[in-house]
Amino acid sequence: MTKKLNVAVVGATGAVGSKMMEKLIERKFPIASIKFLASARSAGKQIEFNGENYTIEEAKPESFEGIDLALFSAGGAVSEVLAPEAAKRGAIVIDNTSHFRMDPEVPLVVPEVNRHALKTIPKGIIANPNCSTIQMVAALQPIREKFGLTKVVVSTYQAVSGSGVAAIEELREQSAQWDAGKNVEAKVLPVKSDKKHYPIARNVIPQIDKFTDNGFTYEEMKMINETKKIMEAPELKVAATCVRVPVVSGHSESVYIELEQEATVQQIFDALTDAPGIVLQDDIREQLYPMPIFAENEEPTYVGRIRQDLDNKKGFHLWIVSDNLLKGAALNSIQIAEAMLEDHLL
Amino acid sequence: MTKKLNVAVVGATGAVGSKMMEKLIERKFPIASIKFLASARSAGKQIEFNGENYTIEEAKPESFEGIDLALFSAGGAVSEVLAPEAAKRGAIVIDNTSHFRMDPEVPLVVPEVNRHALKTIPKGIIANPNCSTIQMVAALQPIREKFGLTKVVVSTYQAVSGSGVAAIEELREQSAQWDAGKNVEAKVLPVKSDKKHYPIARNVIPQIDKFTDNGFTYEEMKMINETKKIMEAPELKVAATCVRVPVVSGHSESVYIELEQEATVQQIFDALTDAPGIVLQDDIREQLYPMPIFAENEEPTYVGRIRQDLDNKKGFHLWIVSDNLLKGAALNSIQIAEAMLEDHLL
Structure with a gap:
């Protein structure tokens, strides 16, 4: 270079x-x-x-x-x-x-x-x-390369910084209002240009970006469509629910996947170990799993809570966290x- | 009486x-x-x-x-x-x-x-x-009665009050520490009697209750096993990821279900309208959907964000919120x- x-x-x-x-x-x-x-x-x-x-x-x-x-x-x-x-x-x-x-x-x-x-x-x-898409596909790709991927069901826990500097400031102000026992004012989230605004402090808001006609938000449709485009897999089934949480930076995702082939948790661990940009944080004896406050200002995408679906040997759960302003x-x-x-x- | x-x-x-x-x-x-x-x-x-x-x-x-x-x-x-x-x-x-x-x-x-x-x-x-189970089965039962239910994949957004008075106090103290720019101390969450404690203010913690040997937490296994017992459906597939969020009271759940029969969103609306204990809050033009700050101290279980899976006519998304100390x-x-x-x- x-x-x-x-x-x-x-x-x-x-x-x-x-x-x-x-x-x-x-x-x-x-x-x-x-x-x-x-x-x-x-x-x-x-x-x-x-x-x-x-x-x-x-x-x-x-x-x-x-x-x-x-x-x-x-x-x-x-x-x-x-x-x-x-x-x-x-x-x-x-x-x-x-x-x-x-x-x-x-x-x-x-x-x-x-x-x-x-x-x-x-x-x-x-x-x-889109930020929430990047960290998800980065974590799923090493698994997909080894075992194939047929379906993704994701629920997100997205930080306010994804909505810009004004949303970070709004969380700070609302928290102070809450602590002081004052009325909490909402002006920015969920979407500054939308009709209604709701508090994010001590709340979660199941709306990120505006709604499309099919009942999904644009954020959810981005996760669905962009995942298929990046993975060059139009046949991949992707379903998303995007939710804002009172976190400053760091998006978390609860992801359920179905693979083409059966696999074991150890094989999923192996696929992610040394995968580019991925850090495996998964040791339940040590209560080790990814969390947004520890991902803030860090470059990797962190993956943990890996579990096989108890009803389906091709089904796995993952918990994926990354700084939405960095890798995202x-x-x-x-x-x-x-x-x-x-x-x-x- | x-x-x-x-x-x-x-x-x-x-x-x-x-x-x-x-x-x-x-x-x-x-x-x-x-x-x-x-x-x-x-x-x-x-x-x-x-x-x-x-x-x-x-x-x-x-x-x-x-x-x-x-x-x-x-x-x-x-x-x-x-x-x-x-x-x-x-x-x-x-x-x-x-x-x-x-x-x-x-x-x-x-x-x-x-x-x-x-x-x-x-x-x-x-x-x-278990609190997170009650509100989910209350909302799913009216749908199940009409269309059958084969699979449930749930990710929760659970309030700190589910962990007791000390956890509510901890969120309050940590928020004040955060606002004052002080170090945030964690002593209660995720589980008081477990080895490690993590901040909940400005964070989400993907651990509720201790871990079982299979990698799921006890909370997740409660949702899986109790749902099958209450619904008297041992064959029902249930997969759960339970996450603590910085909310005082009111558990939220992103629930993906697969039905036995095809249905439309309108039919799911109809099944939930007038269902006992359920309040439908679903109007995207008015940005109407359930949120925990509005469910606190209220008796109903609120359901919204109902969407059909774009890849599966038997698949539906729901967003379910209720006060975990009340209905839960x-x-x-x-x-x-x-x-x-x-x-x-x-």
């Missing part, structure tokens, strides 16, 4: 954008130049990166002249307009929003699962999958770029 | 016991006399019931002389020793602990599901099921006694 790139970060001040900057530095990403782009509202603000100050510039089509790699996480509307403009000017776009994910000409990539999809990028745009967003984006550099695709 | 009963409450100062007292008053349970029993440690303390003061007496075998109905919620060890003594003296025992639940000679009852089981009480003891414990116990009075069994 000696080649150095001209990088643009769009949406650097958001929850994901700031983690993206951290990871670029930490992982010594080979940067020739970097610029930070945002809406006109944020333009002119100062931002620090690796000890130097930068002025945030307004994102315009011309901003991407000479850029090799553009990292987008400023919302679907911004990506819709500017990602094609960046690509047109020769940049490879890695987009964190959902806008292009289901476009058949846009690869949707978790490097541990479908790195090969990076070889064909017809639009110059690569989509980073910023880290996976950077890993896509690193994989492309290694494979001489960038 | 004109007959009046001599009642003993064992464990009145606990989280469930105090709710039991509330419900006895609220529901105008026909009481001739009442006494409050506890360990020697609590004996002598004063307790208020319906505007009158009572002295807590030490629970001994002789305490149950002349008692018609004994309500136990003072832990399995107390029930093990004293429930048979109460029954021997002619009392009907309704036991909230897990001690007798799987005894084939002890009926395990949710009145909406298997009220008929109250007709045969060989040991004079009736067991009140105290209320169900009192309802068992009320059903027996109505059926002239007490």
